[in-house]
Amino acid sequence: MSVHDRLTAAANRIDRLTAAIGRAVAWCVVAMAAVQFLVVIMRYALGLGSIWLQETIIYAHAALFMLAAAWTLAADAHVRVDIIYAGASRRKKALVDLLGALVLLIPFMLTLAALSIPYVARSWAILERSRETSGLPAVFLLKTLIPAFAILLAVQGIAQAMRAVTVLASREPR
Amino acid sequence: MGLPEVFAVGMVVALCALLMAGYPVALTLGGTALAFAAVGHLAGVMDLWLLAALPPRVFGVMTNDVLVAIPLFVFMGVMLERSRVAEDLLETIGRLFGTLTGGLAIAVVIVGVLLAAAKGIVGATVVTMGLIVLPAMLRHGYDRRLAAGTVAATATLAQIFPPATVLVLLGDQMANAWQAAQLAKGNFSPQPVTVSDLFAGAIVPAFALVALYLVFLIAVALVWPKTSPAIPPDPAALRGLALARRLVEALVAPLLLILAVLGSILGGLATPTESASIGAVGAVLLAARRAARARFDELLRPVLARTAHITSMIFLILIGATLFSLVFRGLGGDDMVHRALSGLPGGTVGAVLAVMVAMFLLGFVMDAFEIIFVVVPIVAPELLTMPGVDPVWLGVMMAMNLQTSYLTPPFGPTLFYLRGVAPPEITTAHLYAGIIPFVAIQLVALIVLWFVPGLATWLPHRLYGEP
Numbered sequence: 086m087s088v089h090d091r092l093t094a095a096a097n098r099i100d101r102l103t104a105a106i107g108r109a110v111a112w113c114v115v116a117m118a119a120v121q122f123l124v125v126i127m128r129y130a131l132g133l134g135s136i137w138l139q140e141t142i143i144y145a146h147a148a149l150f151m152l153a154a155a156w157t158l159a160a161d162a163h164v165r166v167d168i169i170y171a172g173a174s175r176r177k178k179a180l181v182d183l184l185g186a187l188v189l190l191i192p193f194m195l196t197l198a199a200l201s202i203p204y205v206a207r208s209w210a211i212l213e214r215s216r217e218t219s220g221l222p223a224v225f226l227l228k229t230l231i232p233a234f235a236i237l238l239a240v241q242g243i244a245q246a247m248r249a250v251t252v253l254a255s256r257e258p259r
Numbered sequence: 260m261g262l263p264e265v266f267a268v269g270m271v272v273a274l275c276a277l278l279m280a281g282y283p284v285a286l287t288l289g290g291t292a293l294a295f296a297a298v299g300h301l302a303g304v305m306d307l308w309l310l311a312a313l314p315p316r317v318f319g320v321m322t323n324d325v326l327v328a329i330p331l332f333v334f335m336g337v338m339l340e341r342s343r344v345a346e347d348l349l350e351t352i353g354r355l356f357g358t359l360t361g362g363l364a365i366a367v368v369i370v371g372v373l374l375a376a377a378k379g380i381v382g383a384t385v386v387t388m389g390l391i392v393l394p395a396m397l398r399h400g401y402d403r404r405l406a407a408g409t410v411a412a413t414a415t416l417a418q419i420f421p422p423a424t425v426l427v428l429l430g431d432q433m434a435n436a437w438q439a440a441q442l443a444k445g446n447f448s449p450q451p452v453t454v455s456d457l458f459a460g461a462i463v464p465a466f467a468l469v470a471l472y473l474v475f476l477i478a479v480a481l482v483w484p485k486t487s488p489a490i491p492p493d494p495a496a497l498r499g500l501a502l503a504r505r506l507v508e509a510l511v512a513p514l515l516l517i518l519a520v521l522g523s524i525l526g527g528l529a530t531p532t533e534s535a536s537i538g539a540v541g542a543v544l545l546a547a548r549r550a551a552r553a554r555f556d557e558l559l560r561p562v563l564a565r566t567a568h569i570t571s572m573i574f575l576i577l578i579g580a581t582l583f584s585l586v587f588r589g590l591g592g593d594d595m596v597h598r599a600l601s602g603l604p605g606g607t608v609g610a611v612l613a614v615m616v617a618m619f620l621l622g623f624v625m626d627a628f629e630i631i632f633v634v635v636p637i638v639a640p641e642l643l644t645m646p647g648v649d650p651v652w653l654g655v656m657m658a659m660n661l662q663t664s665y666l667t668p669p670f671g672p673t674l675f676y677l678r679g680v681a682p683p684e685i686t687t688a689h690l691y692a693g694i695i696p697f698v699a700i701q702l703v704a705l706i707v708l709w710f711v712p713g714l715a716t717w718l719p720h721r722l723y724g725e726p
Contacts, residue, residue: 107564107567108563108564110567111563111564111566111567112563114330114331114334114563114566114567114570115559115563117327117330117331117536118331118334118536118539118540118543119540121327121331121532121533121535121536122536122537122539122540124533124536125529125533125536125537129528139324142327142532143321143322143324143327146321146326146327146330147321147322149330149567149570149571150330150567150570150571150573150574150575151321151574153567153568153570153571154571154574154575156567156568156571157567157568157571157572157575158283160564160568162568162569162571162572163283163284163285163286163571163572163575164283164284164285164572164576164626164628165281165282165283165284166278166279166281166284166625167281167675168279168281168670169279169280169281170280170281171281171675173281178281181280181281181282182282184280184282185280185282185283185286185287185290188290188294189277189282189286189287189289189290189291190282190283190286190290192290192293192294193286193289193290193293193579193582196293196310196313197289197313197314197317197582200310200311200313200314201313201314201317204314204315205314227318227321227322228314228318230321231314231317231318231321
């Protein structure tokens with residue numbers, strides 16, 4: 086297998102992983118809508134409130150965008166300023182993606198991961214729970230989404246860089 | 260200007276330059292800020308310990324219960340796109356007004372308002388209107404410039420009609436800025452500003468804007484009737500009672516949804532998040548009725564994917580902007596902005612005007628989201644401490660300003676979106692020429708709102724009391 090094929094295969098594997106995670110957490114939207122609707126009905130029809138259910142919605146919301154961000158990058162759905170980019174050649178686009186991934190994305194996400202690990206570790210050490218007595222006892226899991234988010238995006242950034250390299254290395258006409 | 264401030268200015272300049280390269284905005288924001296923090300640290304002007312505030316800030320974004328409304332409203336908008344509400348509305352309302360000169364254009368504005376109030380995302384509205392409405396106008400012999408301008412302007416109304424995503428995000432930022440401004444003034448328990456205030460505040464200005472659009476379209480139809488021909492009556496078409504029934508059918512669903520969502524927020528019955536869930540359930544019911552034969556999960560999957568992408572896109576920008584603001588502040592940039600704003604000639608007027616012009620210009624290169632996340636937290640607390648600046652008024656001005664900038668050639672994003680889906684006989688020149696009168700209308704509306712702040716503040720004060 087050539088280097089080109091190896092890089093493509095590795096990038097594909099990363100894409101499949103982040104897409105599988107993204108598709109799974111996309112269902113959080115359904116959960117949010119359903120639970121919130123239930124909360125509304127309970128409050129207005131029965132006069133009941135539930136902090137537990139409210140917090141479930143927050144958890145689903147956070148899981149949705151934290152874990153789908155890498156998939157969104159793979160689908161190229163993060164907004165770009167495309168005044169120049171849209172009209173650029175394939176190679177120029179690949180160059181922007183390669184440099185962007187190496188200089189902007191990966192340092193940003195690795196820094197966030199490094200900063201968040203002690204923050205999350207403190208939370209795990211006490212198995213931090215909601216400040217509300219009747220809230221969810223899993224704030225440490227919620228906080229763990231931060232390093233998970235950062236690492237997933239960094240890995241997706243590696244895939245983006247690998248793809249860009251295959252484009253730049255191919256001998257297509259410029 | 261000291262060395263740290265040179266870094267702060269340099270960071271903003273570098274950001275604008277790097278954004279033009281086209282790498283995703285959110286990551287450019289974060290990456291640039293990080294690089295400047297590192298270099299600033301080496302130069303001894305930046306305390307890297309400040310970055311330790313990043314994880315708790317990100318956690319704050321994750322657990323912000325106002326922003327929970329965003330994915331729900333996005334889901335509602337994307338789901339409605341699938342339910343063919345737009346097609347039905349255009350067909351029946353077009354038939355109702357179409358036989359008048361200029362009637363189809365009026366129908367388009369009405370459909371645009373209904374879609375804007377039901378969907379709340381510009382991208383989705385522009386694409387639907389560009390694919391469905393624009394070809395219909397051209398087929399019936401409308402002037403290309405007029406058709407393109409009408410569609411672009413009407414679709415952008417989704418930026419200002421509640422429940423616009425832009426208003427939710429602005430409301431959240433304004434609430435924080437208002438809190439900070441009141442604390443700075445020594446008021447420790449200010450009446451909070453909410454997203455509901457901003458929704459209520461946007462309604463009167465948004466309808467005023469629509470009225471101005473309609474006056475313009477009617478004037479054009481009267482002066483140059485050839486540009487807006489009447490559709491010849493179709494003998495086979497429904498009329499009388501049958502038409503009335505179709506109209507009710509097409510209108511009833513979206514109107515019910517809009518009433519349920521906006522009515523419950525404005526009536527103070529529900530928070531935006533709660534009514535967003537009602538809207539989401541309603542949109543699912545509407546789409547499910549349409550797609551009765553398809554399996555439900557086939558309908559749901561693509562909607563979920565798009566909702567997840569749009570939501571992640573918005574929140575990743577928020578996270579990138581969080582780091583950017585943190586470093587900007589660490590370099591003393593916010594003090595610099597505050598000094599600059601309070602030192603401008605003209606006091607309050609000069610400061611607000613400067614911010615509005617800056618936001619308008621930034622709107623050419625940045626999306627509304629980035630401007631709201633980066634610019635508003637830096638400038639709004641200072642503006643809100645100035646005498647006579649109402650937070651709801653400022654928020655609505657900003658929303659309308661960003662909406663105008665969204666439309667303005669040569670870089671207005673709506674023009675790019677529409678260019679992508681418009682039929683080939685519409686050239687960029689048609690689009691630019693057609694949009695200019697609407698940009699002029701927007702500017703007139705902004706000037707009126709500037710001098711009559713009551714347009715924005717009257718309704719929220721009536722509903723929720725004076726702040």
